[in-house]
Structures are given as C-alpha cells and as structure tokens.
Amino acid sequence: MEQLGDIKSWRRYADEQRARGRDVALVPTMGALHDGHASLFRAAKQSGAVVIATLFVNPRQFGDAADLKAYPRTPHEDAVVAKENGVDCLVEPSLVEMWPDYPEATPTTVSVHGIGDVLEGAERPGHFDGVASVVTKLFSITGLCRAYFGEKDFQQVAVVRQMVRDLALPVQIVGCPIVRDPDGLAISSRNDLLSVEGRAQALALSRSLRSLSPADPASAQRRRLRDVLEAAGVEIAYAEIVEPTTFKACRDDESGPRRALVAGLVEGVRLIDNAPVTLVAQAH
Ligand code: PAF
Numbered sequence: 001m002e003q004l005g006d007i008k009s010w011r012r013y014a015d016e017q018r019a020r021g022r023d024v025a026l027v028p029t030m031g032a033l034h035d036g037h038a039s040l041f042r043a044a045k046q047s048g049a050v051v052i053a054t055l056f057v058n059p060r061q062f063g064d065a066a067d068l069k070a071y072p073r074t075p076h077e078d079a080v081v082a083k084e085n086g087v088d089c090l091v092e093p094s095l096v097e098m099w100p101d102y103p104e105a106t107p108t109t110v111s112v113h114g115i116g117d118v119l120e121g122a123e124r125p126g127h128f129d130g131v132a133s134v135v136t137k138l139f140s141i142t143g144l145c146r147a148y149f150g151e152k153d154f155q156q157v158a159v160v161r162q163m164v165r166d167l168a169l170p171v172q173i174v175g176c177p178i179v180r181d182p183d184g185l186a187i188s189s190r191n192d193l194l195s196v197e198g199r200a201q202a203l204a205l206s207r208s209l210r211s212l213s214p215a216d217p218a219s220a221q222r223r224r225l226r227d228v229l230e231a232a233g234v235e236i237a238y239a240e241i242v243e244p245t246t247f248k249a250c251r252d253d254e255s256g257p258r259r260a261l262v263a264g265l266v267e268g269v270r271l272i273d274n275a276p277v278t279l280v281a282q283a284h
Contacts, residue, residue: 001082002089007141010052010091014142017050024145025049026171028138030057032072032189033081036179040148043176045086049146053087054138056098060106061130072189098137110136112159112166115247119261120155120272123237128159135160136167144170152178152186154259154274158247178273180206186273198267204232205262208239209275212260217282218250225262237263237270241277252282 004010014024025044029037033055044051055078062068075092082090099106109129115121116128139147149157157175164171179187184206185199194202208228212221218241225239241250244259261274 001079001087003079004089004091005094007093007097010089010093011141011143013089014052014145018144023047023049024142025051026138026142026145026147027051027053027087028135028147028149029053029055029078030071031055031078032074033078034187034189036150036152036187038081038085039179040150040176041082041085041087043174044146044148047146047174050088051086052089052091052142052145053082054091054093055082056093056134056138058098058130058134059095059102060099060133061127063124063127072192098134106133109133110163110167112162115155115162115245116159118247118249119238119240119242120263121159123263128156131156132159132163136163136169139164139169139171142171146172146174148174148176150178151175151274152188152272154244154261155247158245161245184210186271188271190269190271193269194267198269201232201234202266202269202271204229204234205264205271205273207232208262209260209273209277212275212277214278215280217252218254218258218279219252219282221260221277221279225260229262229264235265237265239263241279250279255279255281 017024027040027044057071059068095102110132111129112132121128161173164173185203208225211224211228221241229236239262241258241260250258258277258279259274260277263272
C-alpha cells in the first residue's frame, strides 16, 4: 500500500492510474477506521478499481472545538485496517494543504440547500457546508472516480449526490449498506464512548426502526419510532420519515418506499440510524 501526504502526489497517483486504464475508487474517511469503513474498502476493491482512501479529520464539519478535539485519531491502526482491506493508496493530507486559511474562515464554501438544511443540517448548523466543501475538494484532487459512502450517514450521501449532480462533478456516488453489530447497533466510532448500560440503551435506535410497520401512514410510523426511543429514555433529536431524495417530511396521504431516520443522545453521545420504510396512505 502506498502512503501519500501531499495533494500534488495524490493527484499524480490518480492521473497515472487512469492513464494505465484503471478505474479509480475513492473512499473518503476521517480515520478511526472500523468495520463500516472496511466494508467500503472491500466494496471498492471488488469493483476492480484502484482504491484510494483519504484520512482527514475535517475541522470545518465540527460545530464545536471540544467535539473536534475529542474525535479519535488512530493513524497507525488505520493504516493496518486500510492495508488489510484492499486499499492501494492511503492519503493523509495536512490541514495546511486542505484548508490553508484555517483557523481563519475559508472564503469558499459549498452549500447544498434544502436537503442540507433539515434534520442533521438543522441540528448541526454548518455541518453539511463543511462536508460538502471538503468532499468537493477531495473530488477535485482525485478527478474522475467512483466514490464510496456508508448509508449510516444517509443524509450525507443524499447531500453529496445532489452536489455532484448540480456541479456536474465527474464522480459516481456509491452508497453502501449500514454495517451492524450482531445486536443491531449500527457501527460507529462514537459507540466506543458508551458504557455497557449506554450501549444497551443505544440499541433502542435500531429497535425503533425494526418496529416500523409495512402498512401504516407516516404519522403512525413516526409515533412508533418515538414510542420505542422514549421508552428506552433516549433523548430524541429527531425521528422522521422522509422522501429519500428531497428529504421532505412525509404526509399521511403518501404511499410507497421512503426512509426513516432517527437521532438521539445516549450518555451525551449523539447517535444516528436509518432504514427503509414503506408507507400506506391513510384511508379517508
Ligand atoms: O463521513 C465522514 O467520515 C466524513 O463526513 C467525510 C465524508 C469523510 C467528509 O469529511
């Protein structure tokens, strides 16, 4: 596995691969790699492409300095996980190359309105601007590629898809299924911050999604989510059913496949999860 740290050699590496006729796959990460990331690396590898993974803790997508400081950094372990799961080139760009003006504000920002303003966007102002800005830069350096994202961050994938469409970026977005522990908890680096009791409480997120019925209107589905979360004592941030491309909240006269998304605080740790759901319109 090649390891690079500067933008010039990263761009050259991707250009050389394409010149040799290889497809390029990009897996953007912030490190602290776990089985969810490993599944993205493996999916990218299985597609036959040369796999570039990036490891950059992007300060622009963190709301407060404490959250950024607390973010786990495990570069040595990350290199092992990347290598063992098929990454051909691991890039760890420096902060000064990625955001030369930091800690001053970067004058250029990519904003995806609508999808980026609700749920996670409303709860964490500026978060999706930070994500969209850094992902645009990662795409601009890598060039023509397929980019792999985990669907645990379902709204992030929708924001990135919209951005790629609107800016005609030469990138095909591949959303990959959520990886769960055997008990149902969606894998996240934040899970390590939970006590044994907290982890048991956190299972309410996936349980709430499993409680959804294949034959109810939106408001009844929302109530199911909230009931399970409240019974477990989870401090709910949101429990919503949305149209999966526009992220508009669903009404009771809608039928068909939609997405259920939940977010909440357990022991002060912010957790999210989501699942597909089918709505049946309320009979009048
Ligand atoms: O999902 C993440 O880890 C980050 O939001 C991403 C896509 C790497 C951008 O910093």
